[in-house]
Amino acid sequence: MDELLERCRLQGLRITDALQTILQTLFEADLPQSMQDLEAHPTLSKICDRATIFRTLQRLEGIGMLRRLNFSHTGAKFTLNTGDMHKEYLICKECGEVQELQMSCPVHALEKKIEKLTKYSAMTHELTFYGLCPRCA
Amino acid sequence: MDELLERCRLQGLRITDALQTILQTLFEADLPQSMQDLEAHPTLSKICDRATIFRTLQRLEGIGMLRRLNFSHTGAKFTLNTGDMHKEYLICKECGEVQELQMSCPVHALEKKIEKLTKYSAMTHELTFYGLCPRCA
DNA sequence: ATACCTGCAAAGTCTTTGCCTTAGG
DNA sequence: CCTAAGGCAAAGACTTTGCAGGTAT
Numbered sequence A, B: 001m002d003e004l005l006e007r008c009r010l011q012g013l014r015i016t017d018a019l020q021t022i023l024q025t026l027f028e029a030d031l032p033q034s035m036q037d038l039e040a041h042p043t044l045s046k047i048c049d050r051a052t053i054f055r056t057l058q059r060l061e062g063i064g065m066l067r068r069l070n071f072s073h074t075g076a077k078f079t080l081n082t083g084d085m086h087k088e089y090l091i092c093k094e095c096g097e098v099q100e101l102q103m104s105c106p107v108h109a110l111e112k113k114i115e116k117l118t119k120y121s122a123m124t125h126e127l128t129f130y131g132l133c134p135r136c137a
Numbered sequence C: 001a002t003a004c005c006t007g008c009a010a011a012g013t014c015t016t017t018g019c020c021t022t023a024g025g
Numbered sequence D: 001c002c003t004a005a006g007g008c009a010a011a012g013a014c015t016t017t018g019c020a021g022g023t024a025t
Helices: A001-009 A015-026 A035-042 A042-047 A052-064 A106-119 B001-010 B016-030 B035-040 B050-062 B109-119
Strands: A066-071 A074-079 A088-092 A098-103 A121-132 B066-071 B075-080 B088-092 B098-101 B121-132
Touching: A001 A015, A001 B050, A015 A042, A015 A052, A015 A074, A035 A042, A035 A052, A035 A074, A052 A066, A052 A074, A066 A088, A066 A106, A066 A121, A066 B066, A106 A121, A106 B121, A121 B109, B001 B016, B016 B050, B016 B075, B035 B050, B035 B075, B050 B066, B050 B075, B109 B121
Parallel strands: A088 A121, B088 B121
Antiparallel strands: A066 A074, A088 A098, A121 B121, B066 B075, B088 B098
């Protein structure tokens, strides 16, 4: 957590209550959070408003600390960017439940290949699985 | 194309001008189309309005004829669902250019495994690559 | 004839901005 | 101090819906 703040500081961000609380929230949440999740967060909702959350997320994404995930149906969600490693998710098409998948990235090597092949740079990818959870099936 | 219409008919959809033109457009377009792309389409824009496009896409997706792709930045796009096969795409983070990737699906087998492991059914996935195209880099 | 479709316009839903104030470094 | 960050309210950008009238089957 302190390390995260340090990274922000080095990138020139000011350490405000909003910033700290947003980082804290994302840090504690084991699943990606949407703007709305954050707006509804008991602590966060008290100390800052929508616009601040929005702009803070924007800044954090800007310095590469956040990964933005674009899930169908549920809209964008954010999660802390922890280096090379990243997780893939499984979403229920019906109720929107998000589940983290335990596996190493199956397309990492492929990504490099595409980078060479297409002359695109700064490659990243998003891999998301969708299905019906047992309850909704 | 006739086969597509036949599938619609069998599913109980009425063969209207809007339906035919939308299918035609998606059929001819080699890349996924967004609501806005379709609204701006010279032919389509003349014969029906936004709401009709929206509802027609909804119906087509409902009977499994469309695949909805949720790309970052650019919003949802649609492409005809051609059986088991599906394509993956590479998007430029800067200008939004969409490029089709020539490869067989690298996570098909994995999908089955996850299906068993998680008890989710009707599994699908979305795999999209993002990068900076040569011009934007 | 009768569901199903459509157009228009309006209501939603989120995301994003402008502008002036506050406060971190 | 000086500039980044925040609050509030309003503008945007799309997506979605209600309702009255049209049309495929």
